[in-house]
Amino acid sequence: MITDDGMHDLFSQALPGDEPDLRDFRPAARADGARLRRRRRIRVGAAALAFSAVLAGTVAATTWPEHTATGPTATGPAASQAATTPRQQLLDALTADPVLRGATVTDGPRSDAVYFEVAQADGAKWELQVVPDPYLSGGVPGRSCGVPSTNECSWVPLPDGSRAATGALSMGGVPNPEGLRHTWLTLETPDGRVVHVISTKLALPNGGYATGTPLPEDQLLALAKNARVLAAIRALPSKSASEEPPPGTPVACKTATRTAPIDPNSGLVSCDFPAK
């Protein structure tokens, strides 16, 4: 039986009595140790930088809705994204949206406004207009909810933090298949910008309106809930948005002067625009 002490003695016997002189380990240890420490710090710094870059990229991808995976901007080449105008992006997003499946969406001829003509498979035609509001949302609670201005807004939250309210309007106060009808959606972004999306029966050149009905309110809201459409709408350029309309400006007329009370049936107002 070998005891622990016996084994210790065994190892003691293995060591020679005359050991060689001990080398001075300090100079080389200091030089190499300092180098190791520097390299370790560099590695840690590089890893921290790489981690920060990945984190920043992730945050950017999740924060900016136009970079979400639902839209082509996330999958397409960067060069083609830059070359595509916001208007074209919105047209693409609308065409791909399930709400407008089967319909033909074409860019409207007017260049001064963003609007698209929609021709459905059943022959119904209507137009979709996107109008960035020149005023920010603050301070005018009734403004964003159409006419009459006393209407209460029923806001629905959207995925990117915006909110939307919808409404409908018919000429004559009752739904008239032959008359003007439109539905609208007001979008209010977290930074206070307001954009109106209006779906209107298409006016015919010889007067009257095309058959069919504009997009129902719930489908208009469904369009706005599509992250790709929403991002495209938000990307549209807007004229410099001001905080609120000038004092004394009637809400529904904004830059004009209201000359008659609101029509209780149609909800329309008459405005006098100042002569230029």
Place this chain on the structure above:
Amino acid sequence: MKRDHDRAFDDFVVARGAALRRTAYLLCGDWHHAEDLVQHTMTQVYSRWHRVRDPSAMNAYARKILVRAYVDTTRKRSSTETATGALPDVEATAAGDPDTRVALMAALDRMTPAYRAVLVLRFWEDQSIEQTAALLNKNAGSVRSATTRGLEQLRAILGDQLADLTHA
């Protein structure tokens, strides 16, 4: 602050250098290789010295670096070269070399490096099973088993000499 660290490191090298070299020699059986192992250990210790709160804990850290460096080098060198301070004369040793030291070192050279490390730590460095397990990053059961097998291996190599040597 750096000067204090350097002074403490110098004290550590002076106090522990010789002991670590002896342990390294028992592990590898060659003074040059032992000094290389100690130099590597001291370099690693210096690179971590500024983080040490308790300098006495550096003893265990240095021992760990040394043993792991030995195990690593035996793995790397197993297919290339074997450094030795003396000519390996295994047959003569097994037959009963009168020189105790040479016989012992030859026997240790024939042992599996992992078993040798366990025996050196357990019986030369007087480390407990748990401490040895922590140094080698193994569990206590593995160390216990390695101790038993290492002793069996040593007994098989030395034969009756082992009993004589341990009672010498």
